[in-house]
Amino acid sequence: MPEQALADLSVLDISQQAAGPFCTKLLAGLGAKVIKIESPRGGDPARFEGPFFQDQPGIENSGLFLFLNTNKRSLSLDITKPEGKRIFRQLAETADVVVESLTPGTMEDLGLSYSALASLNPGLVLTSITPFGQTGPYAGFAATHLTLDAMAGLTYLRGDLNRQPLYPGGFIGDCAGGLAGFVGTLTALLERDRSGLGQQVDISILEVLLHYAENYLILYPWQGIVPNREFWPSSATGFLSCRDGYERVSTVVGRNSDLSLLVERPELLDEKFGTAIGRTKHLEELEAVLQSWLAEHDKREIFESAQERRLPFGYVATAEDLVSDPQNIARKFFIEADHPIVGKAKYPGPPFRMSETPWQSTTAAPLLGQHTAEILSEFLGYTCQDLARLREDDVI
């Protein structure tokens, strides 16, 4: 049985919501042993976020939580209590990574600063994922994906000029932060492979989002241009409606004849549509011509016909489309896992495939505190009586 790439690593995860947990989901998927530490009352607040299984709110029913926390074990532990802190420190002595997302300063207040943890375990990597990072005038400010998207210069660029600008929805920004935490953690671990020493990885979700805005940020210091929501790439016309949904139509330099053949409209051969400038100037007219053909065809059919002619279209897939998409089916992208409460369900599979070290098979997210007894006896030799006492004291 081939081993996983990170099978030798153990991770203590006290992060909450989406960013930190997405980071540790990726580490767990590559084989790291992730212990998710949740507060005994309620657990990770992400358990209270929808979509809920059968629209029933419940701490084991959250679709967000189920997606983010595959392949992890749950230890319910109150690390604000002295006994909880002691247990955490003991676990940290032999862990490779700790991931946290607390407001900057909180770990210090708990006596769990990087230097405190490093003195217990010099090889420990502490990954801290927060909206603005550990330092700077905004460190500790309240934020959500919506507000960070705005402050990264992204929201301003999206939507109609005369309506409120838009963020892209869901938890995209948070996951981007978690993904950066994943890369930062692995970078620090590679350094540790060499030096034996750990360090702190400080991720600011705002800074990560700036990478996503780069192609628009650079318009200013290189040309003095501040674009608004009307600005978009010259090589594409955007989303046009078709018979059963929407298609992303891409016009490509020098390929107008292929486009014209695809949509059976010889008027597209007119030289005014032949250049990027021309297409920008005559955008509405171009779209109208395309629209008339698209209205008679379905999105997947359009996608496949266009791609056969090497035109880079993209069809707008709904969640349902993703599950029935021929590529996802052929690649077996969706993977079924069983969960004690929601039962068998399909989950999105790995983000990439490795030839020697396959992704861990998917185990569903843990119930709150599901592995508490197992972990405390495995790592610290706790007996049933010990656990009963801890439960009475509300530590676990």
Next chain:
Amino acid sequence: MTSEQPLAGLRVLDLSTAWAGPLAGRLLSDFGAEVIKIECCQRPDIIRYERMAEGKADGKPWERSWWCILNRGRFGITLNLTKEPAKEIFLKLVALSDVVIENYSPRVMKNFGLHYEVLQRVNPRVIMISMSAYGQTGPYRDYIGYGATIEPVAGLSHLAGYHDGPPLQLDSSIGDPSCAFFGAGALLAALHHRNSTGRGQHVDLSEAESVMQLIGSEIMDFTLNGRSPMRKGNRHRRMAPHNCYRCRGEDEWVAIAVESDEQWLALCRVMDRWDLATDERYAEETHRWQNQDILDKEIEAWAIQRDRSMAMESLQAAGIAAGPLLQNRELFEDPHLRARGYWQIVEQPELGRRPFPTTSLKLSRTPGSIQRRAPTLGEHNHYILRGLLGLPDEVILQLREEEIIGEVPVPNPVPEIVPVSAWQERGAVAHFDLNYRQRLGLV
């Protein structure tokens, strides 16, 4: 004692073009990897032609701004891999390298005879990552996709937009930069594994599959409940109010997200609206969610009288998540980013001093850094071919004569760039500052 950079001593061959591959390479070069970009004079990286730099470099339209940003930190050579001598040189480099990054269509490396099985025979330790639109296998494997066309197929675009409008054009691509991070992560994981086994491997990264991870929770609504989420503007599943509100000034906005009932009361206090604070219709989150159109109007009435930065300050002081919608130029002047040292001035030949993003991965003991500026086309041909591989001058001369290597694109139509005036005509430019250099302290 200065610590060595995490990836010092690692050599990466970067065959990739556009955004995702080169950004993955940059994430590695920022931490000390030696990245050698391998281009081809017959088809230089398309990014070289993107985003003009005002004034300069029109004589060399292949040394433009986005190239400089994305491809900093690496050496650059050219090799026409369709020719046998170039393939031999490439394999010699593979023997001396740790990582190969490529983002060609899946059949291309095979057609070159340079696919993973061949590379592995030359160097069993080499780790190769193939970053493609839809993956190395399956019915879409030969389909062409860019970040902006993969996002809809991966389900992102459907979820973004006004509730009564079409899918949103996510102008700044989400697909490509996330794919870059996934790619870098995969390489680092493979390197970690190689440290204990000595073996390399092949990574198959489909941008679509990696990007679907970002909307995992929305996909679960279908896999759990048989229902596809629909776009809903700035609305959140749970939080309300949650939107962007127009402030005083021209096209100025503040984003506000109320995460809890306590924050709702705090917002009412800031807005001096006791009537709303005591109105039972809004006390509970679910009720606020149902009535958010009404609440949005109340907040708009407050926000429109205020400067967006003042709005943010008073809301943050009350513990509410709020932030102004910034424009690109404001990010270079932002006090927080300056305090964090996010921007660094780098000098490019002929293009002068410009602010570059450093890194969003802040490692405390071995921080990342910009190793060097982006290479001009084929800038290090001699350095690598002679210096690293020891090829004699006559051989290098021959390669140049056969146009296998070079420093200038072999005649190719220069991709057309839409000039600023065309954007201005469409009303797509909020500001056009001729004095931007002074404003940013570049002169």
